[in-house]
Amino acid sequence: MKLSKLVKPLLASTLLTIGLTGCGASQGNSDSDSEKTAGNPKKSENQIVNVYTARHYEADDEVYKKFTEKTGIKVNVVKAEAEELIERLKREGESTQADLFITVDGGVLANAKNNGVLQPVTSKIIDKNVPENLRDKENNWVGIATRARVIVYSKDRVSPDQLSTYEDLTDKKWKGKVLARSSTSLYNQSLLASFIELNGEKKAEEWASGIVQNFARQPDGGDRDQAKAIAAGTGDVAIMNTYYVGLLVNSADPEEAKVGSNIGVFFPNQETTGTHINISGIGLTKYSKNKDNAIKLVEYMTGTEAQEYLSANNYEFPVNPEAKKPELLQSWGDFKSQKLNFDTLGEHNHKAIEIFNKTGWK
Structure with missing residues (x-):
């Protein structure tokens, strides 16, 4: 959670090795029947989406699992500190296998954007799911929880x-x-x-x-x-x-x-x-190889089902105004x-x- 935290070399090496192994996997699942996206979803060539995330929550892992069950798209996950992941994306450049970057804190999301590792994402579904004030002005990232x-x-x-x-x-x-x-x-x-x-x-x-x-x-x-x-x-x-x-x-x-x-x-x-509120957000990487699948995952994570699951299990506030908050959060009032x-x-x-x-x- 520290913006300037130094990751120990041995840990970093281990995480990167695991990540490279996971993201290198290729899947051959059936056509996507995902989340009510506009139009007919196209068949993904690899049926995968690779995520670099600084959120280390079991609730997130369960959301990825539910997304795979709905769409047939496998979610490969690399977990590390945000600063390390941003540096990795810069170092990998066009060769990166990462499709999405997820982290907590608006400042870190801005840092990723300013380092040129993200690209704008366009989706009417995302725009409907997430209010404008909880999205980057240039659409480089989208809020998933506050x-x-x-x-x-x-x-x-x-x-x-x-x-x-x-x-x-x-x-x-x-x-x-x-x-x-x-x-x-x-x-x-x-x-x-x-x-x-x-x-x-x-x-x-x-x-x-x-x-x-x-x-x-x-x-x-x-x-x-x-x-x-x-x-x-x-x-x-x-x-x-x-x-x-x-x-x-x-x-x-x-x-x-x-x-x-x-x-x-x-x-x-x-x-x-x-x-004061802070935000967890997700951004499409600049050199995403599975862009369509990545956007489907963002659409799903900002939809009511995933939003309500994250809120009920990680006790964060949903960004989607249509998502119901669990009883505990409701008890605190607006x-x-x-x-x-x-x-x-x-x-x-x-x-x-x-x-x-x-x-x-x-």
């Missing part, structure tokens, strides 16, 4: 009427009570980048400095660990992504499920700029989200890191 970065609080020690904005967390009343993961987290970098875009660098720096002053402890662990620290009484509020709350509430581990049931979700800044171009998250990433370093957010 998650909100919210304030999570202890139901025992905090009342929702005590909460209001991200900025309010810098108030002295929260001193020693705020939990967050480290500044190396891409989630936090994009959150601060959104503040830079909406409020300017000075206000963003003041916010980061104020949060550091109110830390219950030095940043440690992932989002789940912040929730567990609330349960342990280390702090009262945390900055977290909503889907982690869903994963905790529905965890097979009784202790995690207990943590999830004892925390509440609050969407900040509803009266001002709105709650919310207003930030209105900004996701590209700006990448544009302000380096400045966000600079501010984190300056304010002592480790």
